[in-house]
Amino acid sequence: MTARKIVVALGGNAILANDASAAAQQRALRETAKYLVKFIQQGDSLIISHGNGPQVGNLLLQQAAGSTPENPAMPLDTAVAMTQGSIGYWLQNAMAAELTALGLEMDVATVVTQVVVDENDPAFGAPTKPIGPFYDHEAVTALKAAHPEFHFVEDAGRGYRRVVASPRPIDVVEAGAVNQLVNAGVIPIAAGGGGIPVVRREHELAGVEAVIDKDFASEKLAERVGADQLIILTAVDHVYVNFNTPAQRRLNTVSISELQQHIADGQFAPGSMLPKVEAAIEFVTHRPEGQAVITSLSNLGEFIENGSGTIVSVVNAESSV
Numbered sequence: 001m002t003a004r005k006i007v008v009a010l011g012g013n014a015i016l017a018n019d020a021s022a023a024a025q026q027r028a029l030r031e032t033a034k035y036l037v038k039f040i041q042q043g044d045s046l047i048i049s050h051g052n053g054p055q056v057g058n059l060l061l062q063q064a065a066g067s068t069p070e071n072p073a074m075p076l077d078t079a080v081a082m083t084q085g086s087i088g089y090w091l092q093n094a095m096a097a098e099l100t101a102l103g104l105e106m107d108v109a110t111v112v113t114q115v116v117v118d119e120n121d122p123a124f125g126a127p128t129k130p131i132g133p134f135y136d137h138e139a140v141t142a143l144k145a146a147h148p149e150f151h152f153v154e155d156a157g158r159g160y161r162r163v164v165a166s167p168r169p170i171d172v173v174e175a176g177a178v179n180q181l182v183n184a185g186v187i188p189i190a191a192g193g194g195g196i197p198v199v200r201r202e203h204e205l206a207g208v209e210a211v212i213d214k215d216f217a218s219e220k221l222a223e224r225v226g227a228d229q230l231i232i233l234t235a236v237d238h239v240y241v242n243f244n245t246p247a248q249r250r251l252n253t254v255s256i257s258e259l260q261q262h263i264a265d266g267q268f269a270p271g272s273m274l275p276k277v278e279a280a281i282e283f284v285t286h287r288p289e290g291q292a293v294i295t296s297l298s299n300l301g302e303f304i305e306n307g308s309g310t311i312v313s314v315v316n317a318e319s320s321v
């Protein structure tokens, strides 16, 4: 059997739970790597992507607190690049350590990945992407006074979060390089933090102030490398309808049209489950022979062994409870 090419997108809980220290994030990624190597053990080719919402927000805060004219804060595209580098560094070492522990010899390499967006994307005028920590009312009032240019939203009763523009990805600049690496037997870590947002100007790329959604960026990467599967890992083992209500129903194998009906019914929260479902639909639309999967890291063993998880497919798609 030829190796399947799989793009796995890691959700926030795979990297950062409560403790934002480097040591805690490295520990979390070492645990995450224990799950990811299962794909290698069963002979698949793996490309890993990940989010950076909490990390890039924290970095901006550190910079705002310590910047001077001689030591200025970096723009958001560069901050995304910095978090792509730091998380990639932790993750490639976590993967390498886990592979070595299992006696598997494989190279893991992080690719600094730029993702092209449209300069005229309406998202630039309407920030929606939450980054960094949660604030209470008092803290957000003080921050707004100090930084009138910052935008905040109230997040489902959990407090306030800063939001930045999140345009849709159009292309992944390094997709060809990532594909060459994976075809050569390397495990690439790519499009981290949704990729560094850039626009095409004449013959060059220019960074822009945004954080791209990592589920959409992972989808675009999966499309461009011709992946067989896009697996989006998050905190829940399935997508549900009537989520968190007594009528909650789990979606196992589901068709694009059924998911579109659930979207129209408002079943998926914008900014959390909705982009994952939309990315899954987009992948299967562009790669009808492929599959998109939404499940949790902790359910990965069950997914690999028994197909447990929400599977979006144009083939044999039927919803089940």
Ligand SMILES: Nc1ncnc2c1ncn2[C@@H]1O[C@H](COP(=O)(O)OP(=O)(O)O)[C@@H](O)[C@H]1O
Binding pocket: 010, 011, 012, 013, 051, 233, 234, 235, 236, 238, 239, 240, 241, 242, 243, 267, 268, 269, 271, 272, 273, 274
């Ligand atoms: N219909 C739904 N089914 C399952 N989870 C949902 C649904 N609507 C909202 N969610 C929430 O979305 C979360 C995933 O979004 P989020 O935490 O933003 O993702 P990430 O893992 O990428 O950080 C789940 O943990 C769950 O709490």
Ligand SMILES: NC(=O)OP(=O)(O)O
Binding pocket: 011, 012, 050, 051, 052, 053, 054, 130, 193, 194, 211, 212, 213, 214, 215
């Ligand atoms: N860039 C991005 O989507 O990060 P999170 O998944 O951490 O929000």
